[in-house]
Amino acid sequence: MTSATIRPASDYPPGGDAFRHRHLTGIAQLTPWEISYILDAAEQWVELNRAGAAKHDDALRGLTIINAFFENSTRTLLSFEIAGKRLGADVVNMHAAQSSVKKGETLIDTAMTLNAMRADAIVIRHQSSGAVQLIADKVDCPVLNAGDGRHEHPTQALLDALTIRRRLGRVEGLTIAICGDVLHSRVARSNILALTLLGNEVRVVAPPTLIPPAMERMHVRVFTDMDAGLDGADVVMMLRLQNERMDGAYLPSPREYHALYGLTPQRLAKAKPDAIVMHPGPMNRGVEIDSNVADDPARSTITEQVEMGVAVRMACLDILTRRTRKVPGWN
Numbered sequence: 001m002t003s004a005t006i007r008p009a010s011d012y013p014p015g016g017d018a019f020r021h022r023h024l025t026g027i028a029q030l031t032p033w034e035i036s037y038i039l040d041a042a043e044q045w046v047e048l049n050r051a052g053a054a055k056h057d058d059a060l061r062g063l064t065i066i067n068a069f070f071e072n073s074t075r076t077l078l079s080f081e082i083a084g085k086r087l088g089a090d091v092v093n094m095h096a097a098q099s100s101v102k103k104g105e106t107l108i109d110t111a112m113t114l115n116a117m118r119a120d121a122i123v124i125r126h127q128s129s130g131a132v133q134l135i136a137d138k139v140d141c142p143v144l145n146a147g148d149g150r151h152e153h154p155t156q157a158l159l160d161a162l163t164i165r166r167r168l169g170r171v172e173g174l175t176i177a178i179c180g181d182v183l184h185s186r187v188a189r190s191n192i193l194a195l196t197l198l199g200n201e202v203r204v205v206a207p208p209t210l211i212p213p214a215m216e217r218m219h220v221r222v223f224t225d226m227d228a229g230l231d232g233a234d235v236v237m238m239l240r241l242q243n244e245r246m247d248g249a250y251l252p253s254p255r256e257y258h259a260l261y262g263l264t265p266q267r268l269a270k271a272k273p274d275a276i277v278m279h280p281g282p283m284n285r286g287v288e289i290d291s292n293v294a295d296d297p298a299r300s301t302i303t304e305q306v307e308m309g310v311a312v313r314m315a316c317l318d319i320l321t322r323r324t325r326k327v328p329g330w331n
């Protein structure tokens, strides 16, 4: 069995505290130091996961993690499940479609039910912004946000930052273009928060109808022309067109959207020659991204992002349960 080293409690930022948060509800709650702390912890898990042992550590043995997903997911749900199991925890998945939510049970009643089962951590995905914080305020254990409405998807931003750091050797001083359906994207919001906090130039590239109001308050540069937005970028992060969240006519047609905003090899040529291409998945191939870009291993980091997702979620589960486990220095 292999295990990661815990950075000593003495190694905290000047005047700082251990990772002081009880929950991980968003990137907005984190400092740059805390983001780096999680990324460094995750880095160790990447290497141990690659070494191949199915289960690496008994750190979470005896703990129960509940994944409560009120919205569909492949990557986030499975990687939280794998992460918990690799750390020795018992992991239980609750899919809303097969739960008493379908009988009309409220979110708070569901949360109190999970709490009464004495979970040691609850991972939540919900279609409403703020639902995760609502549950975090009611339960006794750490809560991790697996995506809430248009609000935040913090572990996605952390795994994206780790992927960039590993591919480009750093995640600061870069020009990063986040392109597509920014309006409906919690991934965009968490990434903008994380990547600006870490000292990158973040650009948002989208049609005017898919740009949220007051973007400038998030310290980004806004482009409606894709070629101009990609010019000289180190990272091109494509977003899924979230048709399920669109309640009106935001776009003329997927075909026209692809013509103006789809990532093709010709358009990627506007970015730096060694620029990487990211996508959180699931992808609409032929709409926001062409297959010959998405499947190019020299440029695309899409499968690496999935791999980093397991390591980041192992790090988050480990760090957030240290107080429960009474790890020395974590009071």
Ligand code: CP
Binding pocket: 072, 073, 074, 075, 076, 077, 147, 156, 280, 281, 282
């Ligand atoms: N990136 C992401 O959140 O994917 P899933 O919806 O499959 O979890």
